[in-house]
Amino acid sequence: MPERADLARLSEGQVLYPVDLTRAEAAALNGSRLVTAQPDVDGWRVTAEYAVGAVTRGDLVVRVSPKIGPAKVLALLARAHGIRGLKVDAETVGLASDADLSTVLAVLFAQEAATAMAAGPLRGYRTEDQTLPVLRGRLRMREQYLRRFGLPVPLEVTVDEWTLDTDENRRLRAAVRTLLSLPDAPRSTVHSLLRLDRLLGEAAPPSPGAPVPAWTPTRLNSRLHRLLYLADVALAHASVESQPGATQTHGFVINMAWLFETLVARLLLENDRRWTSQQSMPLDSAGRLTIRPDLLLQGTGGIAAVADTKYKLLDENGKIPNEDAYQLVTYCTRLGLDTGHLIYAGSGEPPEPADVIGASLRIVVHRVDLTRPLDRIEESIHTLAIAMAHTRDQVVEVAEAFRRLGTPTCSPAESSNCRS
Numbered sequence: 001m002p003e004r005a006d007l008a009r010l011s012e013g014q015v016l017y018p019v020d021l022t023r024a025e026a027a028a029l030n031g032s033r034l035v036t037a038q039p040d041v042d043g044w045r046v047t048a049e050y051a052v053g054a055v056t057r058g059d060l061v062v063r064v065s066p067k068i069g070p071a072k073v074l075a076l077l078a079r080a081h082g083i084r085g086l087k088v089d090a091e092t093v094g095l096a097s098d099a100d101l102s103t104v105l106a107v108l109f110a111q112e113a114a115t116a117m118a119a120g121p122l123r124g125y126r127t128e129d130q131t132l133p134v135l136r137g138r139l140r141m142r143e144q145y146l147r148r149f150g151l152p153v154p155l156e157v158t159v160d161e162w163t164l165d166t167d168e169n170r171r172l173r174a175a176v177r178t179l180l181s182l183p184d185a186p187r188s189t190v191h192s193l194l195r196l197d198r199l200l201g202e203a204a205p206p207s208p209g210a211p212v213p214a215w216t217p218t219r220l221n222s223r224l225h226r227l228l229y230l231a232d233v234a235l236a237h238a239s240v241e242s243q244p245g246a247t248q249t250h251g252f253v254i255n256m257a258w259l260f261e262t263l264v265a266r267l268l269l270e271n272d273r274r275w276t277s278q279q280s281m282p283l284d285s286a287g288r289l290t291i292r293p294d295l296l297l298q299g300t301g302g303i304a305a306v307a308d309t310k311y312k313l314l315d316e317n318g319k320i321p322n323e324d325a326y327q328l329v330t331y332c333t334r335l336g337l338d339t340g341h342l343i344y345a346g347s348g349e350p351p352e353p354a355d356v357i358g359a360s361l362r363i364v365v366h367r368v369d370l371t372r373p374l375d376r377i378e379e380s381i382h383t384l385a386i387a388m389a390h391t392r393d394q395v396v397e398v399a400e401a402f403r404r405l406g407t408p409t410c411s412p413a414e415s416s417n418c419r420s
Helices: 004-009 023-032 070-080 101-116 141-148 167-181 187-199 222-237 256-271 322-335 374-389 392-405 412-417
Strands: 015-019 036-039 044-047 051-057 060-065 124-132 155-163 238-241 249-255 275-277 295-299 302-310 339-345 354-356 361-368
Touching (some): 023 051, 051 101, 070 101, 070 222, 070 256, 070 374, 101 167, 101 222, 101 249, 167 187, 167 238, 222 238
Parallel strands (some): 302 339, 339 361
Antiparallel strands (some): 015 044, 051 249, 124 155, 238 249
Protein backbone atom coordinates (compact mmCIF):
# COMPACT_ATOMS: atom_id res chain seq x y z
CA MET A 1 0.00 0.00 0.00
CA PRO A 2 1.41 3.43 -0.93
CA GLU A 3 2.50 5.68 1.91
CA ARG A 4 2.09 9.42 2.27
CA ALA A 5 5.83 9.81 1.73
CA ASP A 6 5.39 8.40 -1.79
CA LEU A 7 3.57 11.62 -2.73
CA ALA A 8 6.95 13.37 -2.64
CA ARG A 9 8.27 11.05 -5.37
CA LEU A 10 5.58 11.23 -8.05
CA SER A 11 6.44 11.47 -11.73
CA GLU A 12 4.47 13.13 -14.49
CA GLY A 13 1.49 10.99 -15.49
CA GLN A 14 1.61 8.72 -12.41
CA VAL A 15 -1.39 7.54 -10.38
CA LEU A 16 -1.07 6.63 -6.70
CA TYR A 17 -3.77 4.62 -4.92
CA PRO A 18 -4.84 4.24 -2.18
CA VAL A 19 -3.46 7.21 -0.24
CA ASP A 20 -4.39 8.16 3.32
CA LEU A 21 -5.44 11.83 3.26
CA THR A 22 -7.75 14.02 5.27
CA ARG A 23 -10.51 15.89 3.48
CA ALA A 24 -8.73 19.19 4.11
CA GLU A 25 -5.51 17.83 2.58
CA ALA A 26 -7.33 16.47 -0.46
CA ALA A 27 -9.09 19.81 -0.95
CA ALA A 28 -5.75 21.64 -0.71
CA LEU A 29 -4.17 19.33 -3.29
CA ASN A 30 -7.08 19.80 -5.68
CA GLY A 31 -6.81 23.55 -5.23
CA SER A 32 -3.08 23.49 -5.94
CA ARG A 33 -3.67 22.39 -9.56
CA LEU A 34 -0.65 20.08 -9.22
CA VAL A 35 -2.52 16.80 -8.69
CA THR A 36 -6.10 15.67 -8.37
CA ALA A 37 -7.32 13.71 -5.35
CA GLN A 38 -10.52 11.70 -5.78
CA PRO A 39 -12.16 9.55 -3.10
CA ASP A 40 -12.32 5.83 -3.78
CA VAL A 41 -13.19 2.64 -1.90
CA ASP A 42 -9.92 2.15 0.01
CA GLY A 43 -8.70 5.74 0.15
CA TRP A 44 -7.84 8.67 -2.09
CA ARG A 45 -6.70 8.27 -5.70
CA VAL A 46 -4.01 10.87 -6.45
CA THR A 47 -3.33 11.54 -10.13
CA ALA A 48 -0.43 13.57 -11.53
CA GLU A 49 -1.39 14.44 -15.08
CA TYR A 50 -0.11 17.55 -16.89
CA ALA A 51 1.29 19.67 -14.02
CA VAL A 52 4.74 19.44 -12.44
CA GLY A 53 6.26 21.07 -9.38
CA ALA A 54 5.84 20.82 -5.62
CA VAL A 55 3.23 21.71 -3.04
CA THR A 56 3.73 21.71 0.74
CA ARG A 57 0.88 21.87 3.23
CA GLY A 58 2.02 21.44 6.79
CA ASP A 59 3.90 18.12 6.92
CA LEU A 60 2.40 16.90 3.64
CA VAL A 61 4.77 17.27 0.68
CA VAL A 62 3.71 16.46 -2.91
CA ARG A 63 6.26 16.58 -5.71
CA VAL A 64 5.71 15.76 -9.38
CA SER A 65 8.89 15.41 -11.43
CA PRO A 66 8.73 16.24 -15.14
CA LYS A 67 9.69 13.55 -17.64
CA ILE A 68 12.21 15.84 -19.34
CA GLY A 69 13.84 16.98 -16.08
CA PRO A 70 13.44 20.19 -14.05
CA ALA A 71 16.35 22.03 -15.68
CA LYS A 72 14.89 21.44 -19.15
CA VAL A 73 11.42 22.54 -18.04
CA LEU A 74 12.81 25.81 -16.70
CA ALA A 75 14.83 26.37 -19.86
CA LEU A 76 11.65 25.96 -21.93
CA LEU A 77 9.69 28.09 -19.47
CA ALA A 78 12.28 30.86 -19.68
CA ARG A 79 12.18 30.72 -23.48
CA ALA A 80 8.37 30.86 -23.42
CA HIS A 81 8.66 34.01 -21.28
CA GLY A 82 11.03 35.56 -23.82
CA ILE A 83 14.41 34.85 -22.17
CA ARG A 84 17.02 34.05 -24.81
CA GLY A 85 20.36 32.39 -24.23
CA LEU A 86 19.65 31.14 -20.72
CA LYS A 87 21.72 28.00 -20.15
CA VAL A 88 20.11 25.65 -17.68
CA ASP A 89 22.06 22.44 -17.20
CA ALA A 90 23.49 20.38 -14.36
CA GLU A 91 26.87 22.11 -14.60
CA THR A 92 25.33 25.59 -14.51
CA VAL A 93 22.89 24.89 -11.71
CA GLY A 94 25.06 22.54 -9.67
CA LEU A 95 22.11 20.49 -8.39
CA ALA A 96 21.00 16.91 -8.67
CA SER A 97 18.94 16.01 -11.71
CA ASP A 98 15.89 15.30 -9.50
CA ALA A 99 15.91 18.68 -7.74
CA ASP A 100 12.65 20.58 -7.38
CA LEU A 101 11.69 23.09 -10.04
CA SER A 102 11.51 25.82 -7.41
CA THR A 103 14.99 24.93 -6.18
CA VAL A 104 16.45 25.12 -9.69
CA LEU A 105 14.69 28.45 -10.29
CA ALA A 106 15.99 29.88 -6.99
CA VAL A 107 19.57 28.90 -7.89
CA LEU A 108 19.22 30.36 -11.38
CA PHE A 109 17.74 33.58 -10.02
CA ALA A 110 20.56 33.98 -7.49
CA GLN A 111 23.22 33.30 -10.14
CA GLU A 112 21.68 35.75 -12.60
CA ALA A 113 21.31 38.37 -9.84
CA ALA A 114 25.02 38.13 -9.05
CA THR A 115 25.80 39.11 -12.65
CA ALA A 116 23.02 41.68 -13.17
CA MET A 117 23.70 43.42 -9.85
CA ALA A 118 27.48 43.48 -10.15
CA ALA A 119 27.36 47.22 -10.86
CA GLY A 120 24.83 47.80 -8.10
CA PRO A 121 21.04 48.06 -8.16
CA LEU A 122 19.36 50.17 -10.80
CA ARG A 123 18.09 53.57 -9.74
CA GLY A 124 15.44 55.66 -11.42
CA TYR A 125 13.18 58.65 -11.03
CA ARG A 126 9.88 58.27 -9.23
CA THR A 127 7.41 61.16 -9.10
CA GLU A 128 5.97 61.64 -5.62
CA ASP A 129 3.71 64.13 -3.84
CA GLN A 130 5.21 65.23 -0.54
CA THR A 131 4.63 67.70 2.28
CA LEU A 132 7.86 69.54 3.15
CA PRO A 133 8.92 72.47 5.35
CA VAL A 134 11.01 73.93 2.49
CA LEU A 135 10.42 74.31 -1.22
CA ARG A 136 11.69 71.38 -3.25
CA GLY A 137 10.44 70.32 -6.64
CA ARG A 138 7.20 71.88 -7.90
CA LEU A 139 4.63 73.60 -5.70
CA ARG A 140 1.09 72.23 -6.00
CA MET A 141 -0.83 75.48 -5.79
CA ARG A 142 -4.32 74.03 -5.58
CA GLU A 143 -3.44 71.57 -2.77
CA GLN A 144 -1.51 74.29 -0.93
CA TYR A 145 -4.55 76.56 -0.95
CA LEU A 146 -7.10 73.84 -0.07
CA ARG A 147 -5.05 72.09 2.63
CA ARG A 148 -3.02 74.91 4.19
CA PHE A 149 -5.53 77.79 3.89
CA GLY A 150 -2.86 80.26 2.72
CA LEU A 151 -0.21 79.37 5.33
CA PRO A 152 3.34 79.56 3.95
CA VAL A 153 4.45 76.25 5.50
CA PRO A 154 4.36 73.33 5.23
CA LEU A 155 4.44 73.15 1.44
CA GLU A 156 2.60 70.70 -0.80
CA VAL A 157 5.07 69.81 -3.55
CA THR A 158 5.72 67.28 -6.29
CA VAL A 159 9.29 65.98 -6.52
CA ASP A 160 11.16 63.58 -8.80
CA GLU A 161 13.12 61.30 -6.49
CA TRP A 162 16.28 59.55 -7.72
CA THR A 163 15.61 56.35 -5.85
CA LEU A 164 15.88 52.57 -5.66
CA ASP A 165 12.12 52.39 -5.18
CA THR A 166 11.37 51.67 -8.85
CA ASP A 167 8.89 49.28 -10.43
CA GLU A 168 11.76 47.01 -11.53
CA ASN A 169 13.23 46.78 -8.03
CA ARG A 170 9.82 46.30 -6.44
CA ARG A 171 9.22 43.38 -8.78
CA LEU A 172 12.63 41.88 -8.08
CA ARG A 173 12.13 42.16 -4.32
CA ALA A 174 8.71 40.52 -4.59
CA ALA A 175 10.28 37.63 -6.54
CA VAL A 176 13.06 37.29 -3.95
CA ARG A 177 10.57 37.06 -1.10
CA THR A 178 8.48 34.54 -3.05
CA LEU A 179 11.50 32.32 -3.66
CA LEU A 180 12.54 32.60 -0.01
CA SER A 181 9.10 31.38 1.05
CA LEU A 182 9.54 28.12 -0.88
CA PRO A 183 11.32 25.27 0.89
CA ASP A 184 14.44 23.23 0.03
CA ALA A 185 16.59 25.94 -1.57
CA PRO A 186 20.34 25.42 -0.90
CA ARG A 187 21.74 27.37 2.04
CA SER A 188 24.12 29.35 -0.20
CA THR A 189 21.23 30.34 -2.46
CA VAL A 190 19.14 31.44 0.52
CA HIS A 191 22.02 33.62 1.72
CA SER A 192 22.36 35.15 -1.76
CA LEU A 193 18.65 35.91 -1.90
CA LEU A 194 18.73 37.46 1.57
CA ARG A 195 21.63 39.71 0.53
CA LEU A 196 19.69 40.76 -2.57
CA ASP A 197 16.65 41.53 -0.40
CA ARG A 198 18.77 43.78 1.82
CA LEU A 199 20.34 45.41 -1.24
CA LEU A 200 16.87 46.32 -2.50
CA GLY A 201 15.70 47.43 0.95
CA GLU A 202 14.57 50.85 -0.28
CA ALA A 203 12.12 49.25 -2.73
CA ALA A 204 8.73 48.90 -1.06
CA PRO A 205 7.56 45.27 -1.00
CA PRO A 206 3.99 44.79 -2.25
CA SER A 207 1.25 44.29 0.30
CA PRO A 208 -0.11 40.73 0.58
CA GLY A 209 -2.59 40.15 -2.23
CA ALA A 210 -1.74 43.42 -3.99
CA PRO A 211 -0.64 43.28 -7.64
CA VAL A 212 3.09 43.57 -8.27
CA PRO A 213 4.05 46.58 -10.42
CA ALA A 214 4.64 45.70 -14.05
CA TRP A 215 7.86 46.61 -15.83
CA THR A 216 8.70 47.66 -19.39
CA PRO A 217 11.91 46.61 -21.17
CA THR A 218 13.96 49.70 -22.01
CA ARG A 219 17.53 50.59 -22.82
CA LEU A 220 18.04 51.85 -19.27
CA ASN A 221 17.12 48.56 -17.60
CA SER A 222 18.67 46.31 -20.26
CA ARG A 223 21.15 44.72 -17.85
CA LEU A 224 18.24 43.53 -15.73
CA HIS A 225 16.10 42.06 -18.51
CA ARG A 226 16.96 38.40 -17.93
CA LEU A 227 16.67 38.76 -14.16
CA LEU A 228 13.29 40.48 -14.50
CA TYR A 229 12.04 37.76 -16.82
CA LEU A 230 13.10 35.17 -14.23
CA ALA A 231 11.21 37.23 -11.66
CA ASP A 232 8.15 37.00 -13.93
CA VAL A 233 8.53 33.21 -13.95
CA ALA A 234 8.77 33.05 -10.16
CA LEU A 235 5.79 35.35 -9.56
CA ALA A 236 3.62 33.65 -12.20
CA HIS A 237 4.06 30.07 -10.99
CA ALA A 238 4.80 30.27 -7.27
CA SER A 239 2.15 30.85 -4.65
CA VAL A 240 1.76 31.02 -0.89
CA GLU A 241 -1.81 30.53 0.24
CA SER A 242 -3.20 30.80 3.73
CA GLN A 243 -6.72 30.90 5.06
CA PRO A 244 -7.82 31.82 8.57
CA GLY A 245 -7.40 28.81 10.85
CA ALA A 246 -5.72 26.71 8.15
CA THR A 247 -2.16 25.55 7.62
CA GLN A 248 -0.19 27.61 5.14
CA THR A 249 0.26 26.08 1.69
CA HIS A 250 3.36 26.69 -0.43
CA GLY A 251 3.48 25.75 -4.07
CA PHE A 252 5.38 26.08 -7.31
CA VAL A 253 3.35 24.55 -10.13
CA ILE A 254 3.80 24.59 -13.89
CA ASN A 255 1.11 23.29 -16.22
CA MET A 256 3.01 21.49 -18.98
CA ALA A 257 0.13 21.78 -21.46
CA TRP A 258 0.15 25.57 -20.97
CA LEU A 259 3.95 25.64 -21.25
CA PHE A 260 3.91 23.70 -24.52
CA GLU A 261 1.22 25.92 -26.01
CA THR A 262 2.94 29.13 -24.89
CA LEU A 263 6.35 27.99 -26.15
CA VAL A 264 5.01 27.03 -29.59
CA ALA A 265 3.02 30.27 -29.85
CA ARG A 266 6.04 32.44 -28.99
CA LEU A 267 8.38 30.65 -31.40
CA LEU A 268 5.81 30.80 -34.21
CA LEU A 269 5.26 34.50 -33.57
CA GLU A 270 9.00 35.13 -33.72
CA ASN A 271 9.09 33.38 -37.10
CA ASP A 272 6.04 35.17 -38.49
CA ARG A 273 4.34 38.15 -36.83
CA ARG A 274 1.00 37.15 -38.38
CA TRP A 275 0.48 34.34 -35.88
CA THR A 276 -1.93 35.00 -33.01
CA SER A 277 -2.98 32.80 -30.10
CA GLN A 278 -6.16 32.16 -28.12
CA GLN A 279 -8.47 34.31 -30.22
CA SER A 280 -12.17 33.78 -29.49
CA MET A 281 -14.81 34.03 -32.21
CA PRO A 282 -18.50 33.07 -32.58
CA LEU A 283 -19.36 29.66 -33.96
CA ASP A 284 -23.06 30.12 -34.70
CA SER A 285 -24.92 33.02 -36.30
CA ALA A 286 -26.63 33.93 -33.02
CA GLY A 287 -23.31 34.14 -31.17
CA ARG A 288 -24.34 31.64 -28.50
CA LEU A 289 -21.45 29.29 -29.26
CA THR A 290 -17.79 30.25 -29.46
CA ILE A 291 -14.50 28.69 -30.51
CA ARG A 292 -11.03 29.55 -29.25
CA PRO A 293 -8.29 28.03 -31.43
CA ASP A 294 -4.82 27.86 -29.92
CA LEU A 295 -3.07 29.32 -32.99
CA LEU A 296 -4.22 31.33 -36.00
CA LEU A 297 -2.29 32.66 -38.99
CA GLN A 298 -3.68 35.92 -40.35
CA GLY A 299 -3.60 36.04 -44.16
CA THR A 300 -4.38 38.88 -46.56
CA GLY A 301 -7.94 37.63 -47.05
CA GLY A 302 -8.62 36.44 -43.51
CA ILE A 303 -7.49 33.44 -41.49
CA ALA A 304 -4.91 31.45 -43.49
CA ALA A 305 -4.15 28.57 -41.09
CA VAL A 306 -5.32 27.12 -37.79
CA ALA A 307 -3.48 24.86 -35.37
CA ASP A 308 -4.09 23.31 -31.96
CA THR A 309 -1.38 22.21 -29.53
CA LYS A 310 -1.80 19.00 -27.54
CA TYR A 311 0.44 18.01 -24.67
CA LYS A 312 -0.44 14.35 -24.86
CA LEU A 313 1.00 11.18 -26.35
CA LEU A 314 -0.45 9.41 -29.37
CA ASP A 315 -1.11 5.69 -29.05
CA GLU A 316 1.33 3.04 -30.29
CA ASN A 317 -0.09 3.23 -33.81
CA GLY A 318 0.17 7.01 -33.91
CA LYS A 319 -3.60 7.44 -33.94
CA ILE A 320 -4.89 10.83 -32.88
CA PRO A 321 -7.75 10.96 -30.34
CA ASN A 322 -11.17 11.43 -31.91
CA GLU A 323 -11.98 14.46 -29.75
CA ASP A 324 -8.89 16.27 -31.07
CA ALA A 325 -9.99 15.63 -34.65
CA TYR A 326 -13.57 16.74 -33.95
CA GLN A 327 -12.34 20.00 -32.46
CA LEU A 328 -10.07 20.78 -35.42
CA VAL A 329 -12.77 19.91 -37.98
CA THR A 330 -15.04 22.43 -36.25
CA TYR A 331 -12.35 25.10 -36.43
CA CYS A 332 -11.67 24.49 -40.13
CA THR A 333 -15.38 24.46 -41.02
CA ARG A 334 -15.96 27.73 -39.17
CA LEU A 335 -12.91 29.40 -40.75
CA GLY A 336 -13.43 28.02 -44.27
CA LEU A 337 -10.06 26.24 -44.37
CA ASP A 338 -9.23 23.02 -46.16
CA THR A 339 -6.30 22.11 -43.87
CA GLY A 340 -5.97 21.99 -40.09
CA HIS A 341 -2.90 21.25 -37.99
CA LEU A 342 -2.48 19.33 -34.72
CA ILE A 343 0.84 19.83 -32.89
CA TYR A 344 1.71 17.16 -30.34
CA ALA A 345 4.58 17.04 -27.86
CA GLY A 346 6.53 13.89 -28.57
CA SER A 347 9.19 12.19 -30.63
CA GLY A 348 9.02 9.99 -33.69
CA GLU A 349 7.47 10.37 -37.10
CA PRO A 350 3.98 11.89 -37.18
CA PRO A 351 1.14 9.83 -38.70
CA GLU A 352 -0.04 10.37 -42.24
CA PRO A 353 -2.52 13.22 -42.82
CA ALA A 354 -6.18 12.28 -42.41
CA ASP A 355 -8.62 13.22 -45.18
CA VAL A 356 -12.11 13.76 -43.78
CA ILE A 357 -14.85 11.89 -45.68
CA GLY A 358 -17.59 14.14 -47.05
CA ALA A 359 -15.51 17.32 -46.86
CA SER A 360 -12.47 18.62 -48.70
CA LEU A 361 -10.63 18.81 -45.40
CA ARG A 362 -7.27 17.41 -44.32
CA ILE A 363 -5.90 17.03 -40.78
CA VAL A 364 -2.12 17.24 -40.63
CA VAL A 365 -0.30 16.06 -37.49
CA HIS A 366 3.07 17.42 -36.34
CA ARG A 367 5.34 16.46 -33.46
CA VAL A 368 7.71 18.62 -31.41
CA ASP A 369 10.25 16.69 -29.34
CA LEU A 370 10.80 18.63 -26.09
CA THR A 371 13.70 16.39 -25.09
CA ARG A 372 15.90 17.82 -27.84
CA PRO A 373 18.22 20.81 -27.27
CA LEU A 374 16.48 24.18 -27.31
CA ASP A 375 18.11 25.29 -30.56
CA ARG A 376 16.84 22.13 -32.27
CA ILE A 377 13.34 22.79 -30.92
CA GLU A 378 13.51 26.32 -32.36
CA GLU A 379 14.59 24.88 -35.73
CA SER A 380 11.70 22.40 -35.73
CA ILE A 381 9.18 25.18 -34.97
CA HIS A 382 10.71 27.27 -37.78
CA THR A 383 10.22 24.36 -40.19
CA LEU A 384 6.71 23.86 -38.84
CA ALA A 385 5.87 27.52 -39.42
CA ILE A 386 6.89 27.23 -43.07
CA ALA A 387 4.88 24.03 -43.52
CA MET A 388 1.70 25.46 -41.99
CA ALA A 389 1.95 28.64 -44.08
CA HIS A 390 1.51 26.65 -47.31
CA THR A 391 -2.25 26.50 -47.18
CA ARG A 392 -4.97 27.48 -49.60
CA ASP A 393 -4.55 31.24 -49.08
CA GLN A 394 -0.85 31.13 -49.94
CA VAL A 395 -1.53 29.07 -53.09
CA VAL A 396 -4.13 31.61 -54.19
CA GLU A 397 -1.72 34.50 -53.56
CA VAL A 398 1.03 32.82 -55.59
CA ALA A 399 -1.38 32.03 -58.41
CA GLU A 400 -2.56 35.65 -58.49
CA ALA A 401 1.04 36.89 -58.61
CA PHE A 402 1.82 34.59 -61.53
CA ARG A 403 -1.37 35.68 -63.31
CA ARG A 404 -0.31 39.32 -63.08
CA LEU A 405 3.06 38.37 -64.53
CA GLY A 406 1.40 36.45 -67.35
CA THR A 407 3.12 33.21 -66.33
CA PRO A 408 1.31 29.84 -66.30
CA THR A 409 0.72 28.45 -62.80
CA CYS A 410 0.84 24.91 -61.49
CA SER A 411 0.02 23.09 -58.32
CA PRO A 412 2.60 22.71 -55.53
CA ALA A 413 3.06 19.03 -56.51
CA GLU A 414 3.91 20.05 -60.06
CA SER A 415 6.09 23.00 -59.08
CA SER A 416 9.35 21.18 -59.84
CA ASN A 417 8.26 20.87 -63.48
CA CYS A 418 7.15 24.48 -63.80
CA ARG A 419 9.27 27.07 -65.48
CA SER A 420 10.42 29.90 -63.19
